[in-house]
Amino acid sequence: MSKSSPRRFAGRSTGTVTVIEAKVHRSSARNAKMAFILTAVIVGLLAAVVAASYIHPILAVFVGAFIGAPTGAAVWLLVRIWPVIRLLWWWTPETILGVLLLTAWVQLANHTPTLVTLLVVALVVGVPAAIRPIRRKVIAWTWCLIVRHRLRVCFAQFIIANQSGSLPLILWARPTPVGERVWVYLRPGLSAKDLEGRLDKIAVTCHASTVLIERASENNAAYLRFDIKRREVLTAHVSSPLVDVIDPTAPVSASPLTVPTALDLPDVDAPTITLPNQGKPAKQPTTTANGSKPAASSASSAPDDDTSDWI
Numbered sequence: 001m002s003k004s005s006p007r008r009f010a011g012r013s014t015g016t017v018t019v020i021e022a023k024v025h026r027s028s029a030r031n032a033k034m035a036f037i038l039t040a041v042i043v044g045l046l047a048a049v050v051a052a053s054y055i056h057p058i059l060a061v062f063v064g065a066f067i068g069a070p071t072g073a074a075v076w077l078l079v080r081i082w083p084v085i086r087l088l089w090w091w092t093p094e095t096i097l098g099v100l101l102l103t104a105w106v107q108l109a110n111h112t113p114t115l116v117t118l119l120v121v122a123l124v125v126g127v128p129a130a131i132r133p134i135r136r137k138v139i140a141w142t143w144c145l146i147v148r149h150r151l152r153v154c155f156a157q158f159i160i161a162n163q164s165g166s167l168p169l170i171l172w173a174r175p176t177p178v179g180e181r182v183w184v185y186l187r188p189g190l191s192a193k194d195l196e197g198r199l200d201k202i203a204v205t206c207h208a209s210t211v212l213i214e215r216a217s218e219n220n221a222a223y224l225r226f227d228i229k230r231r232e233v234l235t236a237h238v239s240s241p242l243v244d245v246i247d248p249t250a251p252v253s254a255s256p257l258t259v260p261t262a263l264d265l266p267d268v269d270a271p272t273i274t275l276p277n278q279g280k281p282a283k284q285p286t287t288t289a290n291g292s293k294p295a296a297s298s299a300s301s302a303p304d305d306d307t308s309d310w311i
Contacts, residue, residue: 027166028083036076044068090152090170093145140175147180147206147228148173154205158198159190179208179230186222195224203228 048057048064055063088095109117128134148170155167166187173182186192195202195213203211208228216225 028080032076032080035079036072038072039075040068040072042068043071086166086169090148093148137175140180143230144173144175144180144182147182150206151182151184151202151226154202158201158205159195176227177233179228182226182228183216184224184226186224192221192224202226 044064044067046064047067048060051060051063054060105121108120112120128138151170152167159167168187168190169185171183171185173180175181192213192215199211199213203209206228208230209232210229212227212229214225214227215221215223217223
């Protein structure tokens, strides 16, 4: 569905504003026609069968047609305007926000003097702009609104849609410490593997550094989560309160600090280990249990034999 200007300049049209693509328009018309026929026939037959048990079968056929035709028309209308409903869904947050702001402005202007109206508007606009945490929140949610439309443009430009031309359904978005997170529901004919090879193009479209795609549901492969990364929070400079504790008038040591690079063993005081029986000859039994003399000990009993050397 497109609107073209009837005026021409130098044999060319002055411009065309495309609301719904021609491929989507034709597909919607075909699906609406099929939905009308199927709904009218099925609902009409069911209504006729139920009515035949109460009235004459011929009258039941007219009753079935009377019920089936309006029901099929309602389904036809729903399928036919589905592209418009999807377009309205894309702009729902902006539409609601605009309606609320316009309503608030009209009510404020009608019930307050001009000076009070301007003062209230200045406070509503100036306070979020002056307070940094509020300003950052407003900017983060504004980027969420922008990213939803940037993803839609990216899907229309880079991603191959299904045969009917329907694009993935962009659900909602919320800010994260590094950017935004968007949930998307894929239509038949598209998978996460098809999107993984186009992450660089999606990042360019969303004005981000990188984009990651993960499954948002273990049971549904069509439900995806886009993590759009704009900044790196791990490399940010964090101010430390320890700097304020240091006395700026404290003298600085002139001698350089020597950092040991190796262990000097002679400078280490090792404790001397003395065994309990050191320096005393071990007492040998005179006889063994069977009455024979024990064998001579192979260890030397000389006083200069230090057993600590063997330990």
